[in-house]
Amino acid sequence: MENRRLILDFWHRFKDAFNDEIPDIFKRFTFHWLMWILPLIIFVIISSIFYRGVLFDLPVGYVDQDKSTLSREIVRDLNAGAHANLFNYDNQLESAERDLEKAKIYAILYIPPNFEADVLAGRQPTPMLYYNALYYSAGLYSIMDYSGLIASLNTQYRTTMATSIGLPVPKLAQVNFNYDGLFNASGNSMYFQQFSAVVHLLQLFVVTTTIYILSRLPKRTRPNYPFVLGKLAPYTIWYTMLLMFEIAMLVLFSDARVSGSPFAMMLVVFFYVIAAQSIGILLYSFTKNVLDAYTYIGVLVGLALTYSGVVVPELSMPWIARFISSLEPLTYALNKLFDLFLRHSSYISVLKTCAILMIYPIIITVLVRKRLVKRLHSQ
Missing domain, CATH: 3.40.1710.10 (abc type-2 transporter like domain)
Incomplete structure (x- = not known):
């Protein structure tokens, strides 16, 4: 009975914060910049760079x-x-x-x-x-x-x-190749480079928006974590739909072919956004002020770009770089999303990727459960 009361209390606090945030989303012009203007401008710029697909001459x-x-x-x-x-x-x-x-x-x-x-x-x-x-x-x-x-x-x-020299040419061995669509960063500019850039840059806007939302919260105590989650939930849904929209535009204008399930892709994107939001909470909680938190976003984006396989393929990295790559949520999300582009990936593998992405908010919640309260009180 006590557990049921706690769950209901959590739900009511979450719902109240969610409903309270919805009307305020587009009241500030900052939200317009972070939520659709800049992401779509960058999407158009990236599309114009790769519109020819493979590079020639x-x-x-x-x-x-x-x-x-x-x-x-x-x-x-x-x-x-x-x-x-x-x-x-x-x-x-x-x-x-x-x-x-x-x-x-x-x-x-x-x-x-x-x-x-x-x-x-x-x-x-x-x-x-x-x-x-x-x-x-x-x-x-x-x-x-x-x-x-x-x-x-x-x-x-x-x-x-x-x-x-008068010698017969020896016969070569007969080899039959059996292959599927491999994860090859150099094989298809349109499928990998533009797609990975769009997924990568979404993380930048998600983390920035998360820090901005947290910086605007009033002082709250520890029992009001549902309030924080409720405030962030509308943006989770928004950025999931935004990335799915950009992927749909990529498919439409690039004649790309999606072999996997769009629903499975949306599921991976949803958990990827949650993982990115948790990183934003981590940066906000362990910095002294908002400007410091924004500053460290550049470090985060640089690490994600370098070690997620976007710039350098994972297989060519030394072991320490592969270890850093395994710490990036972008690595798992990008691999699975690109896998869904190429072939009919099973829902078990999709759920496995989602479970890995959920590890980030769980671990970060443990790390910031006390620090976040102090940080909110200090602002």
């Missing part, structure tokens, strides 16, 4: 110190590909490196002297193509055609060399 410099038939064939075929547009630097490798550092070009192809002669002699020389990793997308796309080109040349000259 990226400037790539080359230094050919062999000037043989084979080296010219490599340059010609790479230039004929869709992603690279080659510029000759003659023998000025240092000049090419300076332009690479300044992002005037995104990669350098270097062909060493005696390249063709070494190939025909079986000495396996190595032409080098390297890119500026600071420009992850552009650099990676600029070298995308290179591996296929080298594989084709290897097959061609393997037969030529075997014939010249």
Whole structure:
């Protein structure tokens, strides 16, 4: 009976705070900026950046110190590909490196002297193509055609060399590839980069709005946590619908294909917003004033962008970076949302992701249960 009374009391406090907050949501222009104007402006900007999808004709410099038939064939075929547009630097490798550092070009192809002669002699020389990793997308796309080109040349000259020395070409093993849609950050600019940027930036607005709401609360005591949750609940629903709207626009204008359930996607987004709000509560509770809390949002966003797999794929990170990545709610939300884009993900895996995202508000509630009350009293 006592538990039932506590639950009813919690519910009434929560409902009263929720109903009290609804009429005030759009009374202040700050809410308009945080809740739809800035998010939609940034969404349009991001969409305009990636409207072409895959990047084409990226400037790539080359230094050919062999000037043989084979080296010219490599340059010609790479230039004929869709992603690279080659510029000759003659023998000025240092000049090419300076332009690479300044992002005037995104990669350098270097062909060493005696390249063709070494190939025909079986000495396996190595032409080098390297890119500026600071420009992850552009650099990676600029070298995308290179591996296929080298594989084709290897097959061609393997037969030529075997014939010249009078030996039969051994048969290659027959391999059957069975694959599904893999989580590949470099494989689809439209599906990953734009989508992940939209999901990532929503966290910024959720955390900022949470801190702003908490800074406006009157002094409350510990039994009134339902009041705080009720005040934040309308924004949980709003940002869930906002991100689903942006995803729908992405699907509509990008001709993207969603294989999974939209309801499952909305479920993941809902718990992701709750996790982001809990981080906002954490920042607010453990800072001395609101300006400090806003300042640390930049650190949060930087860590999320760096270690969630948006900039650098998780598989290429050292173990310490993977550990930091495992602490970010964006990592789990982004992986599962992108998984729902690619294939029919089971509801068990969706619920597992939601359960992981719920760990954040539970742990943060334990951490701030006393600190938040003191923080509210101090403002």
